Amino acid sequence: MxxxxxxxxxxxxxxxxxxxxxxxxxxxxxxxxxxxxxxxxxxxxxxxxxxxxxxxxxxxxxxxxxxxxxxxxxxxxxxxxxxxxxxxxxxxxxxxxxxxxxxxxxxxxxxxxxxxxxxxxxxxxGDNEALVVRNGVADLKGLAGKRVATPFSSTSHYSLLAALAEAGLSESQVKILDMEPPDIQAAWQRGDIDGAYVWTPVLAELQKSGKTLVTSRELAQRGKLxxxxxxxxxxxxxxxxxxxxxxxxxxxxxxxxxxxxxxxxxxxxxxxxxxxxxxxxxxxxxxxxxxxxxxxxxxxxxxxxxxxxxxxxxxxxxxxxxxxxxxxxxxxxxxxxxxxxxxxxxxxxxxx
Structure with missing residues (x-):
């Protein structure tokens, strides 16, 4: 693995x-x-x-x-x-x-x-974990071929994979990067990634310039608590x-x-x-x-x-x-x- x-x-x-x-x-x-x-x-x-x-x-x-x-x-x-x-x-x-x-x-x-x-x-x-993307990505399907970061083996990783599956995207169709929250924030500021599924307080920083596609509260309502x-x-x-x-x-x-x-x-x-x-x-x-x-x-x-x-x-x-x-x-x-x-x-x- x-x-x-x-x-x-x-x-x-x-x-x-x-x-x-x-x-x-x-x-x-x-x-x-x-x-x-x-x-x-x-x-x-x-x-x-x-x-x-x-x-x-x-x-x-x-x-x-x-x-x-x-x-x-x-x-x-x-x-x-x-x-x-x-x-x-x-x-x-x-x-x-x-x-x-x-x-x-x-x-x-x-x-x-x-x-x-x-x-x-x-x-x-709830809303303290979410998938944030750069403006220009309209929906989850728009993540195909994009670079999305999340801490592997975390709840955010689980939620990201669940969201992609709902959208009909396989893990191989998205470039998923294993990053800790501080590294995600730095990569976002450099423009190295197109999106990230992460939690606060880093999430709040990404939301200042990005767009939220889905939150963990929404996924929980669909059975992915x-x-x-x-x-x-x-x-x-x-x-x-x-x-x-x-x-x-x-x-x-x-x-x-x-x-x-x-x-x-x-x-x-x-x-x-x-x-x-x-x-x-x-x-x-x-x-x-x-x-x-x-x-x-x-x-x-x-x-x-x-x-x-x-x-x-x-x-x-x-x-x-x-x-x-x-x-x-x-x-x-x-x-x-x-x-x-x-x-x-x-x-x-x-x-x-």
Whole structure:
């Protein structure tokens, strides 16, 4: 698959090097966070985040985890895509990370089979991911022979391929380039690409001079839903359930802040994205944010006795990815149901 194994090996090596340089304390013999602060508290919690205007940036900005886990060193590492988060997970470089539903589907499938699970939905993707083209491209069919960039293995990549398929275009009819969001913005400014499927804040920059052909919200309405998901290493979740519970509660707190004090939430996101509060508020509104109670509904993660529809969505994404030869085989539905951390979620929001 276009030297995929070589790229994966190189990525793992890079992530391991980054861990050695920047992650305080490294990993213990079992691959978990270094040491224990006592009473089952991790000495270090390593989080992989992305510049997406959801509750995770509020938690980071407000230092709620640092306050709630005073005996744990919180290490925040920025990633540009879910594919990079998967690589870091394989390397044991982070404990919790943010990845889109497409890379999580790949992570739970062969050949990756990453030992992690999904305890939280950061957001259901809406208008914050879209396909933008230069003026002169009238519709999706006009992309034939054009150069379109997207981060491979991301939700944007999944959505781009779905949009092309709807238009009757095969992947081979479009020159699809694998680029991270910062590189997409630079390539757009140079005129090197004709379009891109990407997310905010880079999306907002492209929309200033380009035309939006389709958004992920529109594709979701046609059955191609995507979401930004949290993934936690199985080893960490099993060893430090109290820390995971605290993390989940802080994420829920952030969603509730968006609802109760939009100005404060927008100000926090604005600081993290270097935006004006008004622009941050606009970008937050492009997402669907769910609190802990909503996440336990049948439409999303569900409960330990009744896994939610997110598992069905991941299974459908796997079927699509298999047709694109992005995974070796489609796991059965129970494999994706097992990948939902419904017990961890229920424990975090149990009454009393």
């Amino acid at each position: 276009r030297n995929a194994l070589k790229r994966l090996a190189a990525g793992i090596a890079a992530a391991s090097l980054s861990l050695a340089v920047s992650a305080c304390g490294g990993s213990d013999a079992s691959g978990g966070s270094a040491g224990s602060g006592g009473d089952g508290v991790p000495a270090t919690l390593r989080i992989g985040y992305q510049l997406i205007p959801n509750g995770d940036l509020i938690v980071k900005d407000q230092k709620w985890l640092e306050q709630a886990l005073p005996n744990t060193k919180i290490v925040w590492s920025k990633f540009d895509s879910g594919g990079d988060v998967n690589t870091a997970m394989i390397a044991g470089a982070i404990d919790i990370g943010l990845a889109g539903s497409s890379p999580v589907t790949k992570g739970l499938s062969a050949p990756l089979n990453i030992p992690y699970r999904v305890p939280w939905i950061f957001d259901v993707i 995507t979401a930004d998901l949290a993934v936690v290493r199985d080893e960490f979740a099993d060893r430090y359930p109290a820390a995971l519970k605290t993390w989940l509660q802080q994420e829920d707190r952030a969603v509730k802040l968006v609802r109760s004090d939009k100005n404060a939430a927008a100000a926090a996101v604005a600081r993290q994205l270097n935006l004006t509060p008004d622009e941050a508020a606009r970008q937050i509104d492009q997402l669907v944010l769910l609190d802990g109670t909503q996440q336990q509904s049948a439409d999303y993660l569900g409960t330990p006795s009744a896994p939610g529809k997110l598992a069905d969505n991941l299974h459908s994404a796997a079927e699509f990815l298999k047709t694109q030869q992005k995974i070796d085989a489609v796991p059965d539905l129970p494999a994706f149901q097992k990948g939902l951390a419904t017990k961890d979620l229920a424990n975090a929001f149990a009454a009393g």
